[in-house]
C-alpha cells in the first residue's frame with residue numbers, strides 16, 4: 400500500500416525556489432531518505448506532504464486520502480517532526496509527551512514507554528525550555544513516534560543528536576518500518592542514510608533528480624557527481640549558488 404503519494408506537486412517562492420513537479424511515493428514498510436544541498440527543497444517538500452503548505456499544482460495523498468479531505472483519524476496515524484520540535488516551553492517533558500499522545504488519540508500509557516525508550520526519564524519533570532538542544536530533539540522525536548504512527552515524516556531528525564541518540568533513532572525508524580509504517584526522512588548525513596534507508600531520493604534545485612545508490616564505495620562522491628551533472632545540464636554553477 401502507498402502511504403504517501405505526491406503527484407506532480409509544485410510550489411514556487413519566486414527566484415526559482417521551492418518545489419517543482421515532484422512525483423514520489425512511500426510505501427508501507429519502506430524507509431525513504433531525501434537528500435540534497437541546503438535550499439534544495441527538502442523541508443518544503445515535507446511541509447507539502449504534511450499539509451503545512453498547499454501546493455500550487457499537483458496532488459498529495461496521505462494514507463490513501465487526498466490531503467484536502469484526509470479525515471482527522473488519518474492525521475492521528477501520522478508522526479512528524481519538521482524543523483523545531485512542537486512543544487510548550489513551560490511544560491515538562493512528560494506533560495509535552497502527554498499532550499502529543501492526546502493529539503494523536505493515543506493511549507497516554509505510551510508516554511512512560513517513550514520516556515524509557517528515548518532515555519528521557521532523568522528530564523521527565525524538567526521544563527522543555529530548560530533542556531539542551533539534543534534533548535529537545537529527543538523529546539520531539541518521542542512525541543512524533545510514541546503513538547506508533549503508520550506514516551512518519553521527519554526533517555533532519557538527527558540534528559543535534561549525540562551518537563547514542565542517532566543509534567536510538569535508527570532503531571526506532573527500522574522498527575516502525577518493520578511494523579509496516581512508511582517513513583520519509585531528510586538528512587545531510589549520507590552514511591546514516593546508507594545505513595537506514597531502503598531508497599534514497601536526490602533533490603536539487605526543487606526537483607527530484609533520481610535515486611542515489613548508497614551501496615557504492617564513495618557515496619559522497621556519487622552525491623556530488625549527480626548534483627554537478629544536474630547543474631551542468633541546467634546551465635547552473637553549483638559553487639555559485
Ligand SMILES: Nc1ncnc2c1ncn2[C@@H]1O[C@H](COP(=O)(O)OP(=O)(O)OP(=O)(O)O)[C@@H](O)[C@H]1O
Nearest residue numbers: 412416417418435436437438439440441442443444
Ligand atoms: N516560506 C518561504 N518563503 C520564501 N522562500 C522559501 C520559503 N521556504 C523556503 N523557501 C526557499 O525555498 C527553497 C527550498 O528551501 P527548503 O527549506 O525547502 O530547503 P532544504 O532542502 O530543506 O534546505 P536545508 O537543507 O537548508 O534545510 C530555498 O531557496 C528557500 O530559501
